[in-house]
Amino acid sequence: MNLNLEKINGCTVLFIKEERIDAHNSGELKEAVLHLIEQGEVNIIVQLEHVRFIDSSGLGALLSGYKNAAAKSGKLALANMQRQVLSMFELTRLNRVFDIYADLNEAFDSEA
């Protein structure tokens, strides 16, 4: 899975450079997030601008990251979600679990 990690404004931002998150690559995403958290990066923003499709395993991978970050008093938030992807979070009510931001600036303002 094509992932980029950047430290911006003190936040750890994980850019997902894939159009599709499904059962083929969601395990890799889950592991990458878990690895970050184990290294002490417990406040993570996942930037989803390129993602136009997510399935149940992709939602599960992000939820796993959210729970693992929360267990270490951190937070995993989401930014730049496309409309159809957002609708999957709404359908599963996961939009009530995650903080979802329109873009990174909004995320930085809120997380600061």
Add this chain to the structure above:
Amino acid sequence: MCNSIIQVEVIIPTQTKYLDLIGSIGEHIAKELDKFSGDREALAYHLNLVLTEATINAIKHGTLANPNETVRITINIQENELNIKVYDHGQGFDLESVPLPDFDHPKEGGMGIFFIRTLMDSVTYTRQGDCNVLEIIKYLS
């Protein structure tokens, strides 16, 4: 199925790398449905998702027994409905006993069948000969 407008049959090895292919076929089909008057973009996503979830479900159930197994998927588009069948050769499972996700205490798994049931109009899972068939119907008008 002689009255089908479009018929597609795909047979894939039980490997997750083919999910994209299967999902993409669903997305393209949504764009060919002249009669569909609803949100075509949403339907394209939903067919992509439902085919992806149904196929991974069959891969999971099929590969446990035999890693060289295949999954067969058929898509039939008729005048007023779209019919998807996904065949696996596994032990099968009881569709009716799959619970709804607990929205107040979300878990990582168990959302696949929920998506299929919520986004489509009819879902059944039956034993037919030596395989199981997940049949999914979406009415188009």
